[in-house]
Amino acid sequence: MLSKKVLRTTSGMAFITLMVFALSTLALTGCFSPWQGNENLGSITFNFGTGTYEVGTSASYYMASSFQAVPLPQSIVGRLTHIVTMERVENNSVVERIPPFSISGASHSEPATPGEWRINVISNLDRDELFAKSETTHITVVPGRSTSANISIILEYILINNRDDLIRLASGIDPNFPLCGKYILTSEINLNGIEWLPIGYSTYSEYTGIDEDGNPYDGIIIGNSNSFAGIFDGNHQIISNLTITRDTYGSEKLYALGFFGIVETNAVVRNVRLVGVNINVPISWPVGGLIGQNQGIVLNSNVTGVVSGPQNVGGLVGFNVGIIQNSFVAGSVYAEYGGVGGLVGYNDGHETGATVQNSYATNSVSGGSSAGGLVGLISGGTVRNCYATGIVSGNMHVGGLVGGFQEMDVPIISTITNNFAINPTVRSTNRPVGRIVGSIEDSAVIVATSNFALDTMGTNGGQAFDGTDLQTHGEDRTNAQLRTQSTYTSVGWRFGNNNDNPWRMPAGGGYPILWWQ
Numbered sequence: 001m002l003s004k005k006v007l008r009t010t011s012g013m014a015f016i017t018l019m020v021f022a023l024s025t026l027a028l029t030g031c032f033s034p035w036q037g038n039e040n041l042g043s044i045t046f047n048f049g050t051g052t053y054e055v056g057t058s059a060s061y062y063m064a065s066s067f068q069a070v071p072l073p074q075s076i077v078g079r080l081t082h083i084v085t086m087e088r089v090e091n092n093s094v095v096e097r098i099p100p101f102s103i104s105g106a107s108h109s110e111p112a113t114p115g116e117w118r119i120n121v122i123s124n125l126d127r128d129e130l131f132a133k134s135e136t137t138h139i140t141v142v143p144g145r146s147t148s149a150n151i152s153i154i155l156e157y158i159l160i161n162n163r164d165d166l167i168r169l170a171s172g173i174d175p176n177f178p179l180c181g182k183y184i185l186t187s188e189i190n191l192n193g194i195e196w197l198p199i200g201y202s203t204y205s206e207y208t209g210i211d212e213d214g215n216p217y218d219g220i221i222i223g224n225s226n227s228f229a230g231i232f233d234g235n236h237q238i239i240s241n242l243t244i245t246r247d248t249y250g251s252e253k254l255y256a257l258g259f260f261g262i263v264e265t266n267a268v269v270r271n272v273r274l275v276g277v278n279i280n281v282p283i284s285w286p287v288g289g290l291i292g293q294n295q296g297i298v299l300n301s302n303v304t305g306v307v308s309g310p311q312n313v314g315g316l317v318g319f320n321v322g323i324i325q326n327s328f329v330a331g332s333v334y335a336e337y338g339g340v341g342g343l344v345g346y347n348d349g350h351e352t353g354a355t356v357q358n359s360y361a362t363n364s365v366s367g368g369s370s371a372g373g374l375v376g377l378i379s380g381g382t383v384r385n386c387y388a389t390g391i392v393s394g395n396m397h398v399g400g401l402v403g404g405f406q407e408m409d410v411p412i413i414s415t416i417t418n419n420f421a422i423n424p425t426v427r428s429t430n431r432p433v434g435r436i437v438g439s440i441e442d443s444a445v446i447v448a449t450s451n452f453a454l455d456t457m458g459t460n461g462g463q464a465f466d467g468t469d470l471q472t473h474g475e476d477r478t479n480a481q482l483r484t485q486s487t488y489t490s491v492g493w494r495f496g497n498n499n500d501n502p503w504r505m506p507a508g509g510g511y512p513i514l515w516w517q
Helices: 163-171 485-489
Strands: 003-009 016-020 040-055 058-069 080-090 093-103 108-112 115-125 129-134 137-141 147-155 158-160 182-185 202-210 216-225 231-233 238-240 252-255 260-263 268-270 273-280 291-294 297-299 302-314 317-320 323-325 328-341 344-348 355-357 364-372 375-379 381-384 392-394 396-399 402-405 413-417 425-428 433-440 445-449 452-454 463-465 475-477
Touching (some): 364 433, 425 433
Parallel strands (some): 182 231, 238 273, 268 297, 323 355, 328 364, 355 381, 392 425, 402 433, 413 445
Antiparallel strands (some): 003 216, 115 129, 115 137, 396 402
16 A cells, blocks of 8 residues: 655745645454454453342342452553443343443442343443453353352453563564554563664655646655554553664665654554653654654653654654644754654644644754744644743744644645743744744634733744734733633633643642643
């Protein structure tokens, strides 16, 4: 399967734009994990006692159950909820149902009428994600007799127990670790001493073409594409010392570098913690600490370390056309040419509505053009309920929150709302520069509301927004005002404890933080 990407150099901004003409997509429903049906998580034990009580004229017997798990880390066990369903059948027809009940401790009691019962158990991760399930088990309850049965529970997830498991997944060729599988990390992993090959790595070749206007351009064709199309749950376990310093795999050039290379549409990466990241590549792009190119969903993840590359470089994601939520980055990020952001290098929502929300960046950002404390470059999509605090510097189009908005061939709306920037300094060798946004190309269409910047932020000639309509696009506020909740609620910011009401004031005072911090 080939994906064609074209590079174009725009005249208005000195950076390279990534155009995705075809995205390879692999449906999760078509993936078979060879572990499914073979890994026994544990069992539910049912004991039917002989004690009775009257319900009408029928004798009923109390059932007690207890969960017995195989050794799993408490970090996983604590996230599981076990739901039991029981049905009494006669002649293959259901004649009685016990309402589904959950078990998490040593025992649970429910009445069970004598007869044949069908029992099923599912184990949910974080209450709504299927983690394991049982096959249907039949038990016959006889008056005056004690009956018991064990029900095996089969994993839906593949366990990542060590770095060898991660390497097997990253290889893209191990049948026991398919790139469309569901994975969960069981322990901390140290990648020290390994030159990391991204999970879902791809290679590319270069070519020169002529566009519809007769102009030449340089492009690439993705050849060997091993995009990740599954679910990866880091389980909040630390993965340390990720190192990438090479642009090639054998004789082939690598495309999209990070812990993951390309994450496909509908794939999910969540609860990943990367510490001590060191990525420094001179040629390949896009580059991100977590993901090079994200087309899927990123949740509750963070990166600490150094990320450096030629263009479209982000502390978390280099090139984003998917969704990023509840994530943060600390450390530093650098791009030689352009499209560099604390969290995301380039957010391209002109086809997908790419979204960055409820996230923040504290890392320093530096490089060429389109440098932003949170996002380097935007062409469509949304940035909302985010903030940036790091030093930002570049050659041009430099902003405390967003470096620049790029125009497209057709009008595409870019939205930034309910964000703030408190960077110490935002500086550009050449104008434009702004405390919130560095610049907007003439035909770029944006909706920007309720964004704030610290009025003492050091800029070389910039203001809260590089334009005239500060009330719409963003306003300077004093340090005291930015530490006062009414500054934000007066323009519609929501404070609470969930993603719909994402802000809260810290107990000891200070600037707003996100509900999950």
